[in-house]
Amino acid sequence: MIYDYDILFLGGGLNYAGAVTAAKAGLRTALVEKKMVHLGGTCLHNGCIPSKMYLHAAETVLASRKNHFTGKIELDMAKLDTEKETMLSMATGAITKQCSDVELIDGEGVLIAPYTVKVADRTVTAKHIVIGTGSSAFIPEGVDYDGEDVISSDDVLNMKELPEKIAVYGAGAIGLEMASFFAAAGVETELIWRHDRLLRKAHPTISKHLMKQFENLGVTLMGYQTVKTAKKTKRGVHIVFGDGKEHYVPKLLVATGRRANTDAVQTEEVKVGKKGIETDVHFETTLRDHYAVGDCNGKIQLAHAARAEVLYVVRRILGKQREAIRMENIVKFIHTLPSSYAYVGKIRSQLEDGDVTYHESSVPLGGLPYPHINDADLGLMAVYGDEENFIIGAEIFAPHAEELVAIVAMAIAGEMDATLAKRTILAHPTFSESLEKSFMRL
Structure with missing residues (x-):
């Protein structure tokens, strides 16, 4: 069979790193991205890069509260947002430049058959296909998301002003980081989560001390709570907990995890499980020469893990790497203050x-x-x-x-x-x- 490309990358998140490597190695390379201005993926545009920028700003506000400082520092979210957008535009431009030897195909791609991807009215084939379609914020049943008063992690990093008060539902990485950000920035913050303590799998002393750290920041800890329903009302977001108790808050950030994006897989030869696209230790799917990397395979939802996975796949295709990645040796972290x-x-x-x-x-x-x-x-x-x-x-x-x-x-x-x-x-x-x-x- 004659293919249009040697390798095609479906999704333009950290997949781009693999595309650049493949193209430099002489492979005919294409990358399909449904939103080319989003090249670089969620981490760059709606995740770890802007969130760390926000936390860095909030850390300065927090430090200014020490007794040896006088006066008051306030965070101007509109200016921070403008600075963030300038940075992201610069980074996207740099990534686009790196992809100069990669054919960038703008549009939503779907794997419709082995070695075959459809993008709008165009159908392309490749000898190897690497799926890196990422993940999306998960909104639990009963939560009436509107993007204004009930928001997700995508929305929180596009705020133009700080709320007077916010509740964060979820104690994963996003929930803990954003609760830290808001509290350090001076926002009255509540943290709602389902269990008795934070970071239940962490060292018990660390788990206990993290809770103490949030208390020191002024966060109201509301553990052992499940949100049954949440809906915007004239009085604010009306929350009904699993035990029937009611609560109102001006704004609710839903940070209950992310789900793998698997809709791009429209062929039965590639198996999709509960956590994501199923792969072996080499990230190869149930269809030979088809791979899934990053959040969409449900292994580890971290940008550096996605980058390591896609580079491993490309090097393996090129015959340059054989030893599988030891997933447990990938660094994991949660940035709190x-x-x-x-x-x-x-x-x-x-x-x-x-x-x-x-x-x-x-x-x-x-x-x-x-x-x-x-x-x-x-x-x-x-x-x-x-x-x-x-x-x-x-x-x-x-x-x-x-x-x-x-x-x-x-x-x-x-x-x-x-x-x-x-x-x-x-x-x-x-x-x-x-x-x-x-x-x-x-």
């Missing part, structure tokens, strides 16, 4: 559930001068070693935890044991020196 939570490898709850023999070395940050300066007295470093004391994981609760955990990620990738890790001398005063101490105590 002032301390964030990050982990990599095996964590305590997984080790306990698996009845695995392990060593734990935990170093609290409370009472140490540098963490105190950075409002990280609730922080904790926890590193885990196996029976032979090879480093197998870590959990970190500290400012910029997502950066600090990279040290452990490298240690795991390099198959370091505690003896080797102890040779590293890290700088003082830093947060990393507490991680050094964790290695020393293993």
